[in-house]
Amino acid sequence: MATRDPIRMFRDYLRRKGLRCTAERDEIVQALQRTSHHFRVEDVVADLAARGSSASRATVYRTVPLLVEAGLLCVGDALPGGEFTYEFVHGRDHHDHLCCLRCHERIEFAERGIELLQIDVARHHGYRLVGHHLDLFGICPKCQALEQGGG
Amino acid sequence: MATRDPIRMFRDYLRRKGLRCTAERDEIVQALQRTSHHFRVEDVVADLAARGSSASRATVYRTVPLLVEAGLLCVGDALPGGEFTYEFVHGRDHHDHLCCLRCHERIEFAERGIELLQIDVARHHGYRLVGHHLDLFGICPKCQALEQGGG
DNA sequence: GTGGCTGCAAAGAATTTGCAAAGGG
């Protein structure tokens, strides 16, 4: 397994960018590993606070964009109020998402057929495909039921 | 051209849901047609204000989620500060994007096969599919050539 | 030793909400 330590990956990224490796940044990455797979920034803040970490809310907010750029996080969908969800993508197989517009349930799926067609599209345009980002939006079964019941 | 009138599409949606067709909601859809293809909620608010529309900011915010669910709008990228961009989708004129990571060329494409598979995925999970957001990332032919030349 | 990083708390924005009045079906 080539799964590398995410803390190390982030440090490598920071060094490449001439930024500094700090205890706070390490702690934030550790928090990502403890937090649920799909999470909000506030979840990380809460986790750190509960552990008595020295990393503050502001530092978390300042670090998240770096983590996204480093490839450790993906931006997910938005919650009412404009808050974002993120996904910790380190060391996991690629997958796409099916999201409920109502309750924001987030189902992961991998569809070989779609990926193959993507390769076709890229090739048709002469592109060498590197990656993709696919979100499907819809209404989940539960919310559909509520709808008919009189939601 | 099979493109249906978006106002009518929205009204149909509202009726299906037992919601009401109002002048304000019509005006918001009209504003979408005037606003640039990718826009922010505040752009719509500004457009309506400039026209002296009776639709207020609150109403716009309350209507946008309905438009997304109705399939007339797609959620686009997020801006710093948590603000969203939206995209006005004309019925079946929907398209996805193929982006070059080097030169940021942005090609639009529509691949029926992918869309059909998406419907399958959604159905398999019991979801009613409303929309999707797909970006392919790669290297365009020109940049590939430069690469080999010694980029 | 230097320049980036951090915490704190207040500022800044975007979005939501409550309530009474107006209007669609």
Add this chain to the structure above:
DNA sequence: CCCTTTGCAAATTCTTTGCAGCCAC
């Protein structure tokens, strides 16, 4: 008529920012 929708503006909530001291390099 009943129930949804609306406007207004305050409230809520997420995110950014300014500054002084600390710390990685």
